[in-house]
Amino acid sequence: MRKRFTLLLAALVLVGLAACNSNDDDGTPDIEIPGITFDGDIDCCSAEEALQVYKFLQTVRIIPELSTVIDDKYNVFAYSPTGSFHTGYNDIYFVATKKKSGNYVKNFEISNLSPLMYMVKMDMHHSTPVGAVESFDSNILAVKRGWVSFVMNTSDAGSWTLAYNAKVLEAEGGIEATDIVVDALPDGQAWVKSFKVGDDTYYLSVANPTNWKTGTNEIVAYVSKKSTPAKTPYALAAERFTIEIDPRMPDMGNHTSPDNTALTRQDDGSNRGTINLTMTGLWRIHLTVKDAEGNVVAGGDDLSDGYSSLFWDVTL
Numbered sequence: 001m002r003k004r005f006t007l008l009l010a011a012l013v014l015v016g017l018a019a020c021n022s023n024d025d026d027g028t029p030d031i032e033i034p035g036i037t038f039d040g041d042i043d044c045c046s047a048e049e050a051l052q053v054y055k056f057l058q059t060v061r062i063i064p065e066l067s068t069v070i071d072d073k074y075n076v077f078a079y080s081p082t083g084s085f086h087t088g089y090n091d092i093y094f095v096a097t098k099k100k101s102g103n104y105v106k107n108f109e110i111s112n113l114s115p116l117m118y119m120v121k122m123d124m125h126h127s128t129p130v131g132a133v134e135s136f137d138s139n140i141l142a143v144k145r146g147w148v149s150f151v152m153n154t155s156d157a158g159s160w161t162l163a164y165n166a167k168v169l170e171a172e173g174g175i176e177a178t179d180i181v182v183d184a185l186p187d188g189q190a191w192v193k194s195f196k197v198g199d200d201t202y203y204l205s206v207a208n209p210t211n212w213k214t215g216t217n218e219i220v221a222y223v224s225k226k227s228t229p230a231k232t233p234y235a236l237a238a239e240r241f242t243i244e245i246d247p248r249m250p251d252m253g254n255h256t257s258p259d260n261t262a263l264t265r266q267d268d269g270s271n272r273g274t275i276n277l278t279m280t281g282l283w284r285i286h287l288t289v290k291d292a293e294g295n296v297v298a299g300g301d302d303l304s305d306g307y308s309s310l311f312w313d314v315t316l
């Protein structure tokens with residue numbers, strides 16, 4: 001532990017960033033409880049946890065326009081895998097630090113993550129599917145994750161803002177509606193689709209398909225319900241849908257692949273299944289959505305080629 005923490009400090013000094021401070025030199029004994037070392041800042045984390053956070057932050061990029069200062073005491077930093085946003089599902093990560101020491105703060109809350117698009121011609125606003133911001137990894141509790149699935153990209157037709165509330169220890173703040181840019185996906189990609197059940201509109205967002213490799217992959221998706229009014233962020237659907245998948249390669253005679261399993265609703269609100277992509281290229285993942293009773297509610301209709309007209313397109 002001590003050796004690893006020394007390594008951590010060295011790394012932090014190198015990048016000019018300070019995380020949890022060490023008491024190694026001031027004679028204060030570390031408080032040892034099994035698995036945890038408090039390094040003099042009870043709002044922060046053990047050296048081990050600080051290292052995990054530090055390592056994690058090397059894998060994402062900061063989004064400067066969504067970072068803020070609260071009460072001149074705390075920084076809140078926002079990150080995404082690329083530092084930008086695109087149509088469809090995007091992870092957003094948050095970290096809070098003490099401005100003075102740079103120490104991470106473990107207990108903070110991000111709420112009311114609110115993306116909003118203004119549509120020029122229609123002179124109206126709409127939101128888009130979002131997931132609640134919470135801890136996602138028991139090793140790195142000082143990092144919170146939420147997500148936004150943008151139904152449209154920024155264009156002449158309209159533009160996006162994003163807002164959120166933040167509470168760091170006793171201090172409250174956040175970001176008011178701030179301009180963000182949502183990039184279009186590469187041509188031929190479709191990662192968010194909608195379907196209707198009666199008067200209700202639902203969105204199907206597939207999470208991070210660019211992480212897939214040839215072979216068997218876990219496939220994660222979210223089903224969100226459009227809000228009334230549409231300016232309110234779209235929360236996860238309360239209904240427990242099952243999403244059956246039929247991956248095909250349209251450029252190769254629509255051949256399929258074996259051993260795919262339907263996405264079923266998990267306790268965390270996601271839908272998870274297995275997708276087997278036997279080769280690189282364009283995969284059209286035809287979808288059939290069933291309700292909790294097993295009735296087909298979307299995607300049961302056939303295109304002229306015999307496959308569901310509800311699909312995601314992912315190039316591997």
Ligand SMILES: [Cu+2]
Binds near residue numbers: 117118119126158
């Ligand atoms: Cu729009």
